[in-house]
Amino acid sequence: MNFKEVIGIDVSKNTIDVCIHLSEKSSEFANTNKGIKGFLGWVKEHLKDLSGVLFVYEHTGMYSHTLTVVLQEMGCHYYIIAPALDIKRSMGIVRGKDDQVDAKRIALYGYRLREEITPTKERFESITTLKSLMTLRSKLVRQLSAHKTTLKEQKGIYRAKDFKFIFETQQRLIHYLTKQIKSVEAQMQEVVNSHIALKTNMDLMLSIKGVGRQMATTMLIVTENFSKFDSSRKFASYCGVAPFAYQSGTSIKGRNRVSPLANKNIKSLAHMCAVSAIQHNSEMKIYYQKRVEKGKSKMSTLNIIRNKLIARIFAVIQRQTPYVDTLRFVA
Template sequence: MKIKYVVGIDISKDKFDVAFVLSQLDKTPKVIASRKFDNSKKGHLEFKDWCLKKQKEDLPVEFVMEATGVYHEKLAWFLSDNEVPVSIVLPNRAKAYMKSLGIKTKNDKVDAKGLAFMGACQSLAKWKPISKAFYTLRELTRFLEDLQKDRTSMVSRLKGLKHKAIVSEKVMEGLKAVIEGLDEQIRICEQEIALAVAKDPELKKRIGHMMSIKGVGLLTAVTVAAETNGFALIENERQLVSYAGYDVRQNQSGSREGKTSITKKGNAHIRRIMFMAAFNMVTYEQGQFKPFYERIHNRTKQSMKGYVAVQSKLLRIMYALWKNETDFDNNYGLRDKSNQSKNQLKTVVAA
């Protein structure tokens, strides 16, 4: 373990706590200083100056923060723009590390210290923003999701209104106008998503790899890419499954075997878009997904478990296509255009 400074950052909407730690060879990391800053442009500049003053030796400085909704993003971009190494860890990984240290107290200051110790003791991957287009795409896909939910709600209300004993024509006209307005906004939003992808050649290429799976449309591929920031925080399939909330919760004690279920402690936007993709693939018998669904359904006697299994499998395949920059072959599994990692990719499909 090399001698270096590590700065742990626990961030929230308005503030972020910082622990400035010295990592030494074969010694417990030492906290040099700690402080709280405003999560604003002014606070970020003050944080930068403060770190420079604390760096009294000619040692490298690394920054570690937790992925906290969207609140960490501005500071992460600020650090990246200043060309300093920053690592962003998933919440479940940070929590597991804190638990391994036996730390029971939980507050912002303690969490910042824990993140700093994590960076000092582990070799963390450095965060590399792939494209600012992902942030625009995520806003667009989430806005589209809200529009679709609102439209479904208005359509249901309109249908219910028609069955009432006394129908208000004004209300009916108003609902129809709202639905028409939502349809127009949905159309505009879909156009903006397609345009954003078309403007970024690298993104367009990788989205195309995921869409090579027959049944995966533009919106499904873009939503998955945007919600994972181009899989930038994902190191393996297991992590991806956990991030999306498809990891299984065991319910077993002694000889008792209870029902198992997915945790759903993950990105709900991914699960929502993957449900429709999986449903369509099973319904229209695309590739290997219908037989796979039937095997799960026959074993568990629960159709939803079959669909969830298809969702998880499909998501893992999309991840492999993105990472390996290859297309999907419905007849032979995954086909690697560069003829590398072919066996590994086929294993992903067969899993």
């Protein structure tokens, strides 16, 4: 879609700084429901028709949530830049930080790419809820891990009778956090079960040996129920498991390697799924053992398995049929 005008928005905790690109009109509004509606009223004063206008802003977590909700309610076209690294790389060397200047840069970025940009699709409210629950779970898991590590180290150094109160307090915290993590996971499953499309895709992913509930839930969140990525190759590149060539001229011919520009969280989960797959999936186990016996790198082989699992996830979603392990039908 060819947009006639682009509005850049720099979102912060309390305010949004905005810039209409062609007319170079700038202003600042409160980052509240009322403030954002006031912003849209201000836009209509300068641009009568919003059908050809694209609102562009960076993904800033919960700070951009209200803006997204209001734009959806008003039927506006918007594009969320994620990750923000895209725009940082497009600006070159920049000194200092100014919200109004950032809004102008975002507007310019959007205007240059207006013919290529596909507006961000409306997100299910269930996805937003799932994402918040997953963030909460991650925080609780980190706290649980910290308490377990501290308790283990203290028990190896201090005498129990001298540190009885500290040991018991930490043990109670560990018990409490474990209980809360299970509660959050139950709530996440309830959210998935309440939405037929999420439930269907979750079950399809879980039909693949090696793919666990955490990986499947994260896939639903990151891909927004598979609406943001249309192929496994694009997703593999996004999460840093797709190998890229490393060569130049005739002198530099290095090995293919994965890029450090990646979603490290999903990459870590994919790695754990690959490790699980070679333990519980006979096909993957045989493949892994054969490559290792040939002297191939273990990490390189694990990366291939990560790619295979991602490809299978996208295959079952696109076909809308569970994965079938054909190896068990072989005589």
